[in-house]
Amino acid sequence: MSTVVLLAMTGLGLGGLYFLVASGLSLIYGLMRVLNFAHGAFLTVGAYVGYQVGTHVGTASSWPVFALMLVVGTATAALFALLTELLLVRRLYEREIEQVLVTVGVGIGAVALVNGIWGADSLSFPAPGWMSGTTGLLGAQIPNDRLVLIATAACVLGGLLAFLRWTRHGLIIRAGVENRAMVTALGIDVRRSFTVVFVIGGALAGLGGVLAALYNGSVAPGMGDSLLIFAFIVVVIGGLGSIAGSAVAALVVALLQQFTNYYAVSGLGDFTVVLALAVVLLVRPRGLFRQTA
Amino acid sequence: MNILTVRGLDAFVGGQQILQGVTFDVAATGVTALLGRNGVGKTTTLKAVLGLVRRRGEVMLGGRRIDEERTHRIVTRGVGYVPEDREVFARLTVAENLQLAARTDRSRYAIVDQLFPELRSRARQLAGTLSGGQQQMLALARALLNDNRLLLVDEPTKGLAPRVVGEVADALAVAARQVPVLLVEQDLRVVARLAHDVVVMAEGRVVHTGRAAELLADTSLVQQLLGVHREVPAGERGSDSAPGAPGPGATSAVARSR
Numbered sequence: 137m138s139t140v141v142l143l144a145m146t147g148l149g150l151g152g153l154y155f156l157v158a159s160g161l162s163l164i165y166g167l168m169r170v171l172n173f174a175h176g177a178f179l180t181v182g183a184y185v186g187y188q189v190g191t192h193v194g195t196a197s198s199w200p201v202f203a204l205m206l207v208v209g210t211a212t213a214a215l216f217a218l219l220t221e222l223l224l225v226r227r228l229y230e231r232e233i234e235q236v237l238v239t240v241g242v243g244i245g246a247v248a249l250v251n252g253i254w255g256a257d258s259l260s261f262p263a264p265g266w267m268s269g270t271t272g273l274l275g276a277q278i279p280n281d282r283l284v285l286i287a288t289a290a291c292v293l294g295g296l297l298a299f300l301r302w303t304r305h306g307l308i309i310r311a312g313v314e315n316r317a318m319v320t321a322l323g324i325d326v327r328r329s330f331t332v333v334f335v336i337g338g339a340l341a342g343l344g345g346v347l348a349a350l351y352n353g354s355v356a357p358g359m360g361d362s363l364l365i366f367a368f369i370v371v372v373i374g375g376l377g378s379i380a381g382s383a384v385a386a387l388v389v390a391l392l393q394q395f396t397n398y399y400a401v402s403g404l405g406d407f408t409v410v411l412a413l414a415v416v417l418l419v420r421p422r423g424l425f426r427q428t429a
Numbered sequence: 430m431n432i433l434t435v436r437g438l439d440a441f442v443g444g445q446q447i448l449q450g451v452t453f454d455v456a457a458t459g460v461t462a463l464l465g466r467n468g469v470g471k472t473t474t475l476k477a478v479l480g481l482v483r484r485r486g487e488v489m490l491g492g493r494r495i496d497e498e499r500t501h502r503i504v505t506r507g508v509g510y511v512p513e514d515r516e517v518f519a520r521l522t523v524a525e526n527l528q529l530a531a532r533t534d535r536s537r538y539a540i541v542d543q544l545f546p547e548l549r550s551r552a553r554q555l556a557g558t559l560s561g562g563q564q565q566m567l568a569l570a571r572a573l574l575n576d577n578r579l580l581l582v583d584e585p586t587k588g589l590a591p592r593v594v595g596e597v598a599d600a601l602a603v604a605a606r607q608v609p610v611l612l613v614e615q616d617l618r619v620v621a622r623l624a625h626d627v628v629v630m631a632e633g634r635v636v637h638t639g640r641a642a643e644l645l646a647d648t649s650l651v652q653q654l655l656g657v658h659r660e661v662p663a664g665e666r667g668s669d670s671a672p673g674a675p676g677p678g679a680t681s682a683v684a685r686s687r
Binding site (some may be wrong): 304307308310314315317318319320321322323324325326414 | 479481499500501502504505510512518520521525530532569575613
């Protein structure tokens with residue numbers, strides 16, 4: 137029983153991480169029809185800049201410094217996303233191949249820059265001592281950092297749903313995911329919402345970056361790209377543009393990985409996830425959910 | 430005095446030229462019907478005026494050039510659009526569809542409530558679950574909600590039951606008392622009832638302009654331009670704002686336009 141609880145909770149933690157990356161990706165594609173391959177780079181840059189500020193400030197394992205790393209990582213990735221949207225993606229709307237190429241280019245360039253500045257080796261990520269402890273739950277000892285991931289993802293999910301449901305920007309985004317041209321034909325400058333969505337996606341990737349560093353205990357140049365692959369799988373399974381779909385799919389993918397790796401063969405979890413993707417594409421090609429919020 | 434002036438308008442869809450030098454005016458009052466057989470470019474003309482498709486040529490709204498402007502800017506200058514096939518946001522509620530369309534706090538919910546009381550009772554219903562007629566009312570309501578200078582209405586009666594066609598025509602008649610309308614319509618009884626002027630297109634060009642009553646009275650011209658036979662009862666000729674449903678004898682040209 138305690139093993140199942142432990143696997144479920146670590147799976148939920150990993151799912152929370154997937155959700156943070158996938159939700160922004162899903163909104164960006166849903167509204168803008170942009171496959172953002174630079175999303176992993178937003179995450180990596182956010183994590184590294186957060187790490188840099190945290191280790192530079194002083195006692196990096198204190199709570200205030202950890203909070204500062206979260207804020208700086210989130211803000212850096214949001215700024216990176218803003219610049220990417222304003223300077224590159226905006227000029228290429230309706231030109232999907234060029235968009236893919238430019239976001240792939242930004243991703244490769246940013247990771248190369250990170251490599252150049254901080255080196256190719258992973259760097260140990262400092263965190264408050266409580267994070268490396270555990271909390272007892274139904275007989276299992278759950279790592280505290282997983283609880284932080286679950287709580288953060290739950291807050292982000294609630295915040296996003298509230299934003300989409302209760303704000304005018306949210307209303308425009310939900311409508312734009314369904315029919316962008318008609319939103320414009322109602323007199324709404326939908327490009328403003330594109331920028332908002334891109335920045336929200338970038339911020340969530342940055343937040344996810346710092347939390348991924350917490351989860352892994354280190355920062356590494358390839359951390360964004362490896363999470364991006366699973367985030368894309370989550371987005372496709374959940375339904376492009378659907379936040380609730382991303383949340384459910386993130387949990388399904390992460391729990392599937394955790395349980396398969398433990399009860400079958402270690403490493404088989406990734407294969408099972410790809411299998412689940414194939415099944416969803418065959419049975420429900422548009423994903424499990426179609427509603428934005 | 431014209432509210433809309435279109436001169437030498439070319440438009441392109443998917444790299445193909447659909448409109449070639451389209452030129453016409455829309456009067457500042459009443460309904461101007463844009464007619465033509467299937468696929469002659471009527472819908473594309475409305476979209477080109479709004480900038481929803483690539484276009485070149487001169488489009489003036491109330492004497493001001495709008496052909497270089499983006500769609501949302503043109504709409505906020507006072508152009509309401511009711512697209513073919515309604516295009517309501519199926520996954521939003523009726524209230525949210527209206528909320529999205531309302532451009533100011535002073536939006537005219539009163540007229541919408543008066544014309545379409547059913548929408549109020551269905552405010553929390555998802556628009557995608559409405560019937561075709563109710564969706565058409567919602568699409569019209571979105572346009573009527575704002576203080577517009579011109580309405581572009583694309584085949585509002587397409588696929589509707591005769592009773593609903595009458596309700597939609599009633600609503601358009603009321604709207605046309607307050608704002609000029611450029612109406613694409615296949616149902617000639619609706620045209621006969623509402624329109625004062627007509628613009629007829631063929632193969633991406635304007636081939637006839639004039640009074641609606643005169644065109645509809647000339648059955649051989651109607652046959653030649655629109656490909657339909659129709660006798661228009663004398664009482665229906667000319668524009669009309671009085672309510673009353675078109676009868677079951679309404680003649681429709683072919684279905685979708687491009």
